[in-house]
Amino acid sequence: MGANQSRSEISDEKVFQNEIPISFSPGVVNQLADRTESPETTPERQSILDAHIQARIRDELVQLKRDEEIVQREIERALEKENLDRETGLAGLASSEDEGSVGSVRNSAALLGDLEEVRAKIEKYQANKRTAEYPEVEESGAAVAECYRKNKSTPLDCWPEVTKFKASVERLEQAYFKSLQ
Structure with a gap:
């Protein structure tokens, strides 16, 4: 509050006077003037910027594809686990209700295995029957x-x-x- 009043009116600003005049060549002055008049970038700079942007877009696409594959695999795993849990739950229900019955529910992998086994037995039986008779x-x-x-x-x-x-x-x-x- 009182700090402004206790300061003196002397300024802390220092000014240096240059004894040698500074001059720029007309080419530099013209180039700077051209750049300020036209805000467009040069073709060389524009191609460098375009290449940089395209590289970043490609990198981002690659990363997004990786992320998408990871998410896809996680979804598949979750669905497989959910299906197995559901089948196991159904098998548990069926086996507790119909203990010892033939119609109990089992998981699809076991059913496919049983189906292949029955198919092989039928083919073997048919082959033996044909050749014997x-x-x-x-x-x-x-x-x-x-x-x-x-x-x-x-x-x-x-x-x-x-x-x-x-x-x-x-x-x-x-x-x-x-x-x-």
């Missing part, structure tokens, strides 16, 4: 296939094998029709 058809079919493999350029040379195969299939058909009657 009709060996002559299997042998003649294999002979036709082998003949075609050997005579790729002249498949018509396999007519005897094809004839034998047709005859074995015809005998099989006749036996089947007799079994239906």
Whole structure:
């Protein structure tokens, strides 16, 4: 409050007088004048600025893609965990209600495994059934296939094998029709 009154009127400002005049070349003066008149940047500077901005945009895009992939993986993990928890919960409910029953709910991985196992057993059974009951058809079919493999350029040379195969299939058909009657 009272500090202004106790100060003297003497200024702390110091002024230096230059004894040698300062002068600039006309080229520098013109260049500075041109820059102040036109606020546009030079083409060289503009290309440098554009390249810098493009590089920053590319870097930002790369970072955003990385972040998006991370978020995508986290979402997938969360959904998988949620599905497994739900399936486990359903399996727990079904097993506690229907203990020992065949229709209990299990997770999809176990069901897929069971499905593949059943499919393999069926294919094995079908293969065994076919070869055991009709060996002559299997042998003649294999002979036709082998003949075609050997005579790729002249498949018509396999007519005897094809004839034998047709005859074995015809005998099989006749036996089947007799079994239906």
